[in-house]
Amino acid sequence: MDGSNIISVVGEFAEDGSIAPVTLELLGIGRELAGGSGKQVAVVIAGPADESVTGNLIAQGADKVYVAESIERKYSPEGYVKMLDALCNQVKPGVLLIGHSPVGLDLAPRIAFDLNVGLVTDSIKVEWSGDKLKCYKQVYGGIAVAVYSFNTSPQIVSIRQRVGTPIARDDSRSGNVEKLDVDFDASAARYNWLEKVEEETTEIRLEDAEVIVAGGRGMGGGEEFKQLYELATVLNCAVGASRPPCDSGWIPSSRQVGITGKIVSPDVYIAFGISGATQHLTGMQDSKSIIAVNTDAEANIFQVADYGVVGDLKEIIPAFTNKLKELR
Amino acid sequence: MPEELKIVVCAKQVPDPEGPPSSFELNSEEKRITPRGIPPVISPFDENALEAAVQLVEKHGGTVSILGVGTNLSASVYLKAIAVGAEDSYMVDDPELDPAILDSVTTAKILSDAIKKMGEFDLILTGRQAADTNAGQVPAGIAHILGLPVVTLAQSITVEGDKIKVNRELPDGYEVVEVPLPAVVSVTPDIGEIRYPKISAIKAAKKKPQTKWSAADVAGEGVPRNLLNLDELFTPVREPHCEFIEAEDISEAGAMLAQKLVEEKIL
Numbered sequence: 001m002d003g004s005n006i007i008s009v010v011g012e013f014a015e016d017g018s019i020a021p022v023t024l025e026l027l028g029i030g031r032e033l034a035g036g037s038g039k040q041v042a043v044v045i046a047g048p049a050d051e052s053v054t055g056n057l058i059a060q061g062a063d064k065v066y067v068a069e070s071i072e073r074k075y076s077p078e079g080y081v082k083m084l085d086a087l088c089n090q091v092k093p094g095v096l097l098i099g100h101s102p103v104g105l106d107l108a109p110r111i112a113f114d115l116n117v118g119l120v121t122d123s124i125k126v127e128w129s130g131d132k133l134k135c136y137k138q139v140y141g142g143i144a145v146a147v148y149s150f151n152t153s154p155q156i157v158s159i160r161q162r163v164g165t166p167i168a169r170d171d172s173r174s175g176n177v178e179k180l181d182v183d184f185d186a187s188a189a190r191y192n193w194l195e196k197v198e199e200e201t202t203e204i205r206l207e208d209a210e211v212i213v214a215g216g217r218g219m220g221g222g223e224e225f226k227q228l229y230e231l232a233t234v235l236n237c238a239v240g241a242s243r244p245p246c247d248s249g250w251i252p253s254s255r256q257v258g259i260t261g262k263i264v265s266p267d268v269y270i271a272f273g274i275s276g277a278t279q280h281l282t283g284m285q286d287s288k289s290i291i292a293v294n295t296d297a298e299a300n301i302f303q304v305a306d307y308g309v310v311g312d313l314k315e316i317i318p319a320f321t322n323k324l325k326e327l328r
Numbered sequence: 329m330p331e332e333l334k335i336v337v338c339a340k341q342v343p344d345p346e347g348p349p350s351s352f353e354l355n356s357e358e359k360r361i362t363p364r365g366i367p368p369v370i371s372p373f374d375e376n377a378l379e380a381a382v383q384l385v386e387k388h389g390g391t392v393s394i395l396g397v398g399t400n401l402s403a404s405v406y407l408k409a410i411a412v413g414a415e416d417s418y419m420v421d422d423p424e425l426d427p428a429i430l431d432s433v434t435t436a437k438i439l440s441d442a443i444k445k446m447g448e449f450d451l452i453l454t455g456r457q458a459a460d461t462n463a464g465q466v467p468a469g470i471a472h473i474l475g476l477p478v479v480t481l482a483q484s485i486t487v488e489g490d491k492i493k494v495n496r497e498l499p500d501g502y503e504v505v506e507v508p509l510p511a512v513v514s515v516t517p518d519i520g521e522i523r524y525p526k527i528s529a530i531k532a533a534k535k536k537p538q539t540k541w542s543a544a545d546v547a548g549e550g551v552p553r554n555l556l557n558l559d560e561l562f563t564p565v566r567e568p569h570c571e572f573i574e575a576e577d578i579s580e581a582g583a584m585l586a587q588k589l590v591e592e593k594i595l
């Protein structure tokens with residue numbers, strides 16, 4: 001079978017069994033790449049799937065769904081690598097799209113090394129250049145962008161979450177469902193998943209937040225973060241931070257935004273006392289509206305901000321909070 | 329548990345990523361970045377791996393070896409790393425291993441070849457990604473080549489008999505994963521920041537062995553290349569468009585900002 005016209009997405013599922021948002025995003029990217037070219041978008045999923053699941057995937061852009069029934073749906077590196085091995089040997093897709101999610105960032109290098117083919121990780125944009133993919137990736141913490149193409153097939157790329165846009169669900173779309181035979185002995189696996197421990201928090205998670213108020217080193221200390229939490233209560237939003245406040249213990253490190261923290265793209269991101277180092281910008285520059293407060297008019301954060309105030313956050317936060325209370 | 333835990337830390341030399349963006353000179357013709365006026369350092373992510381290793385041998389006994397691959401590796405940079413708590417360092421230093429053109433596959437291959445030459449190890453630790461290429465592929469690559477299990481994004485590592493338990497970072501907590509030793513683990517900054525070496529340790533480090541190899545010394549089959557092409561390298565352009573809210577009195581500006589954002593239906 002020649003699958004070079006197939007763009008295959010690796011399907012992921014949320015814990016509640018629904019299709020993971022990143023998979024819908026990748027299907028959207030797959031459809032864009034397919035365009036009107038006659039290329040087909042496939043998705044491969046682990047575990048038995050009923051029609052509601054496969055139907056959903058088709059309505060969201062898949063032309064083909066490959067179901068690897070013998071592989072457990074819950075991610076295991078060895079099982080998923082075997083599944084993708086089977087896909088690449090039997091179907092031979094020209095492109096393999098993987099989400100740069102906790103699962104995908106683990107899986108993508110494993111399968112690339114297994115197949116001895118090139119891989120671009122954490123890509124922020126993919127497009128065709130003739131019949132080859134071009135993958136854009138931030139390097140040096142975001143100081144530069146590198147564009148890569150492949151000398152090997154399949155062209156494997158892991159794509160940053162929220163880069164793709166799902167297509168509008170279309171229940172009239174049709175597609176094929178095929179079983180994928182995978183030979184895998186789970187009992188021989190060395191990678192043994194034991195349990196998940198959820199962070200205990202009553203706060204809104206950064207990834208889920210529509211609005212984030214974030215503080216940097218300019219906050220000065222943990223006391224000042226209390227003011228930020230008060231503002232967050234008024235806005236019913238999440239609190240984030242640059243790295244120094246996390247390192248100094250003013251706020252838990254799970255609140256760090258940036259290349260080594262969370263990559264977020266909320267509707268509104270308000271940065272107080274954050275200078276705008278590239279490693280931080282990489283984590284928030286795709287927010288829809290960016291507002292910055294900083295004593296330094298030259299601070300780099302103003303390069304990406306839509307609205308700004310030059311001044312001391314210690315005076316601005318209370319005034320801002322009080323006015324919002326009045327207006328909302 | 330192994331008698332003595334033997335750990336290799338893979339530590340990449342990179343231009344100091346804390347340096348201002350202006351110190352990374354980008355040549356789009358040659359598709360390379362040249363650091364200007366900033367010193368080479370161990371990639372901060374790999375420093376996390378070193379810290380993890382030192383914590384483990386403090387607890388269980390054993391030794392830590394440091395391994396770097398690249399061009400023009402600085403003996404003093406690797407000496408500082410030894411001083412943090414390692415026994416020795418190995419540097420595969422070769423013009424052929426220029427980090428500007430070295431891809432993940434080649435890096436993983438050379439590291440694996442060097443590790444084989446160094447001896448037997450229980451644990452191979454790396455950072456979650458390199459601070460320059462940010463690829464995060466090498467840990468899986470070493471594991472593949474050496475036939476070992478790999479766990480990525482470790483927040484903590486516990487040795488239990490001939491296995492390790494790893495708390496692996498998730499966006500909303502962590503998961504616990506167990507693999508047999510020997511194994512490859514990539515760690516996150518949550519492991520803890522690297523400790524400062526004591527002056528006495530820096531002195532002592534000078535007496536510890538630093539081995540230098542060329543690519544040919546370790547890679548019998550030669551250096552593999554070119555699974556990927558780097559077609560372009562550019563600086564993202566930002567168009568400043570910030571609307572500044574100004575007022576006589578600074579708290580007045582805070583109130584005006586609120587007013588503006590509500591009017592514009594942003595908040």
Ligand SMILES: Cc1cc2nc3c(=O)[nH]c(=O)nc-3n(C[C@H](O)[C@H](O)[C@H](O)COP(=O)(O)OP(=O)(O)OC[C@H]3O[C@@H](n4cnc5c(N)ncnc54)[C@H](O)[C@@H]3O)c2cc1C
Binds near residue numbers: 312314
């Ligand atoms: C490998 C690597 C990974 C990294 N990952 C991350 C990451 O994930 N996330 C991250 O954020 N950083 C990360 N960093 C660190 C990053 O390089 C910067 O050091 C960091 O983002 C700076 O944080 P900051 O802006 O809060 O502090 P600073 O750069 O010190 O800026 C503080 C700002 O506060 C302003 N200020 C001071 N006082 C006041 C006041 N009273 N009112 C208003 N403004 C005030 C100052 O003008 C200044 O602009 C990483 C670095 C490396 C090397």
